[in-house]
Amino acid sequence: MKAPVAAQMLMFLLVGLTSSTILPDTDDICRLFPDKTVVADPSSCNHYITCNNSVSEYTRCATSTPYFDNSTMKCTKTLSDDRHCQLSCLEHVGRFISDKTTCKGYYFCQDEITPIHGICPNDLHFDFQAQSCVYKSKSNCTLSSFDICSVVKTDTKVAHESDCRKYYQCTKRVLTLKNCASGQYYNSTAGACYEKWKVNCPKIPFPDNVCGTVKTPLKNKFVTDDATCRGYFYCADKGSIPDPAPVWGQCKNDTFFDTTTSSCASPLNVKCPTGADRCEGRSLTFVSGSETGCRQYLRCQNGKTEEEKSCGNYFFDENLTACISTPITYTSCVRK
Structure with missing residues (x-):
């Protein structure tokens, strides 16, 4: 048989x-x-x-x-x-x-x-x-390798399968590489770029020159993943070249990665990467937002922002979970 x-x-x-x-x-x-x-x-x-x-x-x-x-x-x-x-x-x-x-x-x-x-x-x-x-x-x-633009109308957007920061567009039947704005990822279903935390990116892409350059490689250093509040990459010592495959990790819940100290710290002392979700990994329902002025706060559910709210002319005190008249100066939301 x-x-x-x-x-x-x-x-x-x-x-x-x-x-x-x-x-x-x-x-x-x-x-x-x-x-x-x-x-x-x-x-x-x-x-x-x-x-x-x-x-x-x-x-x-x-x-x-x-x-x-x-x-x-x-x-x-x-x-x-x-x-x-x-x-x-x-x-x-x-x-x-x-x-x-x-x-x-x-x-x-x-x-x-x-x-x-x-x-x-x-x-x-x-x-x-x-x-x-x-x-x-x-x-x-x-x-x-494929003439993918031959099967769709012109200007159709095409997902980039290895880097969420990028996408393609079929311009006059030619596949053209495009980039989302800083702090954004491409959503293939919607065909548009959104804040990073609003997009389910299967694998966080390496930031540009994540481990330095050939001239000045980073050795045995922790650096931000430029996508999440808790995430970082560890750049190992590879001699005269930057680490080509740094290892990703993240701080424990209720701590964020601080780029100034290359360590995990209180979320209120950390400015997150543009587009990151400050609810990620938090146990609190209401947390301070990232907008300058410390008046914004977020309602969190299951580690994601469910609602963005404002104290108006008042300031959000995360420890009291209340809007107060006394100015707040959290590092996470003060002016630079």
Whole structure:
């Protein structure tokens, strides 16, 4: 009895690898686009995709207008160019071809007209030349490897998958790198930049020159993660070069990382990075905000700001949990 085709494909692709974790991995193209973005299906000229909360919803064009045109982003009677949506197995029968939408994806050409889709396991990319899944460290595949702008309308924003501070924009079909303003992260679902604490960033990116420069590397130093009030990076001594992979850590609850002393301190004595949430890690319901003047306070719930409030012409005393007339001079909110 022959093994199922899918099983044969996976075993072949994983030859030479010793990954201990082989789990199903979703890699939906809509993870890259804002909600309601319409995408030309790269694998079918008769379908289009609508992104809903980072999940692809496929729609087939009507019989009267059976083709989806990536230039007008509408269903039409004919296509003048089908290169953006045509998967050809004519020259690849019995071999694997790359998925145009993801570094992890591939198709197995069972015959000239039957491509079977598959996804490499966690932390692996498909390599067409090797005809197998390889570790990311050995892969040259990046988002720019795909003509991602050929399947969406111009000016569409595209998430940057390794740095929350950045995103791409399709400008006249060209993928252009953009940066959020200081103190902001990009929200891929909303397609906009927000204060860092309002965005769920999977991995805090290294700040620029986090461990110094080649000329003046930081050695055995703790530095702010520039994203949270409690977080820091430890820069080890790497000789004449900055630590290329500093280790992230955070202060215990109800303490913040103080950049002036490179240590954990009372939150009232610490100015947080721009865009950070002062409710993070706090056990109090009401805490002093970061706005200059010490009149702002925050209502916290589960370590996140639920509401921003103001004492008006009074000052917020965090220890008394009250607005008072006596001026407050917390380091966290006084003028520089």
